Amino acid sequence: MESVPLRCPACRRDHAYVTPVYPCPCGEPTAPPLLRGAPVTPITHRTWNDDWVTVRCRGCGRHDQWPQPELCCPCGAVLRVPVRPVASAGAVRPAHIPLPRTAAAPRPAFRPLTIRTARDAVSAAAHYLTWLGFREVTHPANRPASRVDLRAAGLIAQVDSSTRPTALRDVECLWLNALNGSVRGVLFSLAGYAPEARERADALFVPLFVMDLTGSPQPVNGAADELFSTGA
Known part of the structure; x- marks a missing residue:
């Protein structure tokens, strides 16, 4: 150091x-x-x-x-503390290409859970993470101050069930919570994401999923595509 x-x-x-x-x-x-x-x-x-x-x-x-x-x-x-500026990377990096799934056995078809309440949204996200292969997905009875709705082995997740697009600060706070716990952070949103939130998530490699009321999460960035492709 x-x-x-x-x-x-x-x-x-x-x-x-x-x-x-x-x-x-x-x-x-x-x-x-x-x-x-x-x-x-x-x-x-x-x-x-x-x-x-x-x-x-x-x-x-x-x-x-x-x-x-x-x-x-x-x-x-x-x-x-001053930091030495990083030289420009030059050409823009290509869009992320999801890796092919390499699991020994294919996943069964996902069966979504209908969303009617905010609690349903958390349950639907937990159901989806379990389908991806994460073990011991749990969610507290009351939302903690960290706004972490779900925990699993090696993962935390936040579920934004509000009617406003998920903001930049939500992405950064989730990433910091995940960094402090040495785990992966995943975001689910019912109303999508603000443009700056998506840009920050791409830079921090935070998977973003959007859910509709049928309870079917869809990946919206490269990190989410890769998580969907490779699973836990």
């Missing part, structure tokens, strides 16, 4: 900052490249865009969005 010396501009205290490391989907440990010698800046106002940085995986070359490195000084200042 990379360590760089930093000085708080508020109290002049010196720190040794260790770069956080995140797992790329390819399995390679990935860390934001710190900009040595550049001064840190106090954070006085937060925006979602400023809280993320682009990081390139050295193993596979993939560009992903990771949390902006920060340091909390004992004096109370929260400092943004």
